[in-house]
Amino acid sequence: MARNPVTWLGSPTFPQAAHKALADTQLRQNLRKATGTIRGRRAAAVGEMTDWEQLRVAGEQIKDDVLSRLDTLLVRLEESVTARGGVVHWARDAEEANRIVLGLCREENATEVVKVKSMATAEIGLNEALEAGGVHAVETDLAELIVQLGDDRPSHILVPAIHRNRSEIREIFRRRMGVEVSDEPADLAEAARVYLRQKFLTTKVAISGANFAVADTGSIVVLESEGNGRMCLTLPDTLITVMGIEKLVPTWQDLEVFLQLLPRSSTAERMNPYTSVWTGVTPGDGPQKFHLVLIDNGRTATLADSVGRQALRCIRCSACLNVCPVYERTGGQSYGSVYPGPIGAILTPQLVGDMHDPQAASLPFASSLCGACFEVCPVRIDIPSVLTHLRAEAVEAKGRTAESVAMAAAAWMFASASRYEKAQKAGSLARFLARDGRITSLPWPGSKWTSSRDVPAPPSESFRAWWRKNRG
């Protein structure tokens, strides 16, 4: 089977990559500033909703319902899209999806296509596959364009160029667009507008992702801010949408939940500037050819894991990245995947589906298990529980050792917040065993661990407790 391009070929394991990233003070400064800004804004946007918890519960339940009858709903979606003049394609993996999209571009004799930002197409490495097939894909989302022009890699789900500050962006634009521009964000946005305008007006094929698809009606939904999405979804003759099979909602009414959860969680706005909804082909308005490519690429394997499948509820808001103390320090590229941060740490290894892959197997350990990600997740993905579950799998894959037994116990403990906090309190008692802040011998089964190493004494206050007091 071909390698899943969800992780970048040749990426070091997370600890190795993080070690290098931590030395980059510019990166840490950029990230601290950006994530600090968005954390405050998100808290305000969510704070004005008195029914936020009820919306989160509904979001979780709708997605769980989708996962429990995904086969029926996908067939229903295909019928609805087809009835409205669209064509539905199915792809088992990245390679098959890329082949389908390249074939569709060739049918239209396209050598250049415009793209709306899409995690699904980044996951399958579509741009590279198109390029190899002679089709150049132009990214039109500002941050995605910054990454593309900078020959860089994305580091955030919502803002792939979050690791770049304004003066770095200015340098990239000067070099690649050949324009003199200041480092004022408004001027940089204007430069992007001028650079892309003619492409929007003349390109015949567009490629998008999808935030949601309504099985009942066949409607596809894309949320965006800049209007580049509307340009791509409206002006070309042909639209190709690539979508993970889990992006469904059953009915139109379900959108009322996600249209409230997603903007506040991602850009911290009451509503994002533009949300486009289209259903197949509408005569006289927008592209007259519409293709929907449904991709599996590891999702059905994830679905088969009773603990891990909740990662498929993810709506790609990136709130978990913005609150994660690990992400803030290491940056997104350390995760070696288009899906970084806490959600990446549980989604990427599951999509890869091979815990013998050292890079993928290192990702579930990229966390302090502080739980902030779960608290902000709009669809209540219990990321810490999935992390510990996957840690146990990673250790298991290395063979049965005292460590794997301990990991299985840890997974059981982390599976419940109350069990975890009780264990932490018990851990604090272990301070009495410590001399000079190190514990050199633990009672069995901990002795299996301390026979070859010391354990730092647990602090008097747990990180979770500290975080709640200082950052929550």
Added chain:
Amino acid sequence: MASSAKEEILARIRGARVPAAAPVVRGYHREGSGGVELFAERVADYRAVVRTVTDVPEALKSLRGKRIVAPSDVPDEWLVDGVTWLREPLSIEELDGSDGVLTGCAVAIADTGTIVLDGGVAQGRRALTLLPDHHVCVVRADQIAASVPDAANPPEPTRPLTFVSGPSATSDIELNRVEGVHGPRTLEVLIVT
């Protein structure tokens, strides 16, 4: 080929044996209390221009001297003198070269300061409200729904819909919001009371 991929994916899903889910509890607010005032405030928060008016033709005199796109079915009284009205059929170049566009809307949402376009009366196809740099949208007070659930059930969800909340913007530089990218850089909402 395509059908075999479909069969295989569906078989994998069935093989995953996901247990049935609990019924969805919709405990969130289905109705809100906001009206014209809240809508005006929330639209203004996006740095859009908001004017509450009683006389639409009078308010549209500000467009005099400009070349403005108007969908084929806007009310005649909106087509005030002194404006060069551009009417369909219009090419992409003509839309791009205009000074602005005047439309109505399908529904608006007070809580989020959103206008919803569905290509219905006085709205035109989607390109009309996309390429001109200045969008003037007339919203009648009776079109304003209080909340997203109030407004999220349009009569025909299969029409092409655009939810517009303020002028085009980006948060892509240091996660700070800047208005004005590819979509109209000026959004002007006229609330008719």
